[in-house]
Amino acid sequence: MSQMRGPSQAGPDKPSRPVGAPPLVRAWAEALAAAAAGIVAMFVVAALGLWAAGASDLPGGAFPRVVAAVVVIAAGGSVDLWGDAGVIVQADAALEVVPLSVTLAGVLATATVFLLPLRHRAVAGTGELLGRVARTALFWLLFLLFLAMAARHSFRISLGDDTADDLGAEFGATPTVSFRADVPATLGLGLLWLLAVLVLTFLVSRRAPLSSRLLHFQNSVRPPAFAMLMVLLGYAVIGLVVGVVVLLTKGHQAETAAVLCLGLPNLAWMALGVGMGGAWTGHVDKGIGLPMPHVLDQALRSRGGDRTLDVGALAAYDGRAWLLVALAAVVLLAAGFVAAVRSPAGVPAWRHALEMAVALALTLLVVGLLTEIFAHYGLSLMGVGDLGGGLGGEIVLQPQLLWLVGLGAAWGLVTGCLGSLLARRVRHRGQVPFTQARRPGAPPGA
Incomplete structure (x- = not known):
């Protein structure tokens, strides 16, 4: 008489499915949550900081686009900044600084949500971990692409009083500042940023399960x-x-x-x-x-x-x-x-x-x-001198x-x-x- 085998027991030719393995839809939802948590946290912190700094008063509805640019920079992306003041007056601008409050918010949010489904496990297969990372990276790149497309704008800079502004407009010397995210660089560097965050997450957290090859x-x-x-x-x-x-x-x-x-x-x-x-x-x-x-x-x-x-x-x-x-x-x-x-x-x-x-x-x-x-903004007349009074300046550290x-x-x-x-x-x-x-x-x- 043959012995009956329950449905929870797998035969030798059918490997058993890991207990608690998430379905495909749930796995994609967890990846979406991890990527979205980081982006939302960075966007909120950047918006609060820029609002406190007075960026909400920038002309031309630039505030949400400036917030997007700051999030792109905080996530490892690249934003080009330049100035223009017409033919007679030249303007130049550069900004290289990482807003680490925004970056830290994104790191903590992304790592925390990424680890939530894994917190009760000590070991995970290499294929499963790579799949989780790949799905999270896909959503992360989609969010970064949207932000990079939004992070572009040009707005006028006031010279300090109405007379100076009128003269600048008359002679075609109204200074403007423009910025634009470099989309390919942002996606490439942003992907490296996310991978670095996830690697550091597995390095520091006991809740992050490792594959058996890395346990030692x-x-x-x-x-x-x-x-x-x-x-x-x-x-x-x-x-x-x-x-x-x-x-x-x-x-x-x-x-x-x-x-x-x-x-x-x-x-x-x-x-x-x-x-x-x-x-x-x-x-x-x-x-x-x-x-x-x-x-x-x-x-x-x-x-x-x-x-x-x-x-x-x-x-x-x-x-x-x-x-x-x-x-x-x-x-x-x-x-x-x-x-x-x-x-x-x-x-x-x-x-x-x-x-x-x-x-x-x-x-x-x-x-x-x-x-x-490294932050610099300046105006010069025919390439000589510095105009704009308090507008020009430089910070180097x-x-x-x-x-x-x-x-x-x-x-x-x-x-x-x-x-x-x-x-x-x-x-x-x-x-x-x-x-x-x-x-x-x-x-x-x-």
């Missing part, structure tokens, strides 16, 4: 990567608290809100580098409308040549800048401790130190690259990258070693306490 990497990569994420987010939260206090007590609410919604991580992560002994060089020549804290504007204000922005330069205008050194020491020591606790027990201190050195050096390299600023990377490695070695020593008496991830390791029913001490 998680013990050495995830603890320091998670510690660096906590450092960056911690500095962003501290900056947010300080910004809210300034917003409520010091006045200039609109300018402060613009800084928080557009450039909070730019300033907070620079504070990390400066507190570690790093430096940026640059100058501020007049103002061109970019939101910037007063102390930073003072430290970079120059009549000619670049100035060095480090803890000493900031302390010359505000003695509280020395607190950045103490803050960096405390936060990085805590990061070393967290990385050691999340690592398997028995990992030697020298290995923790080496992992932290590599992780912190790479983190500061990325911070340095993301905090570069560049990191000393090699010095930052070297400092990251040095601080990582020290804080990784000290964090490992502090974590020796703390139960590590995956370590079973002695009281739980006894045989069932065995008396205490067995």
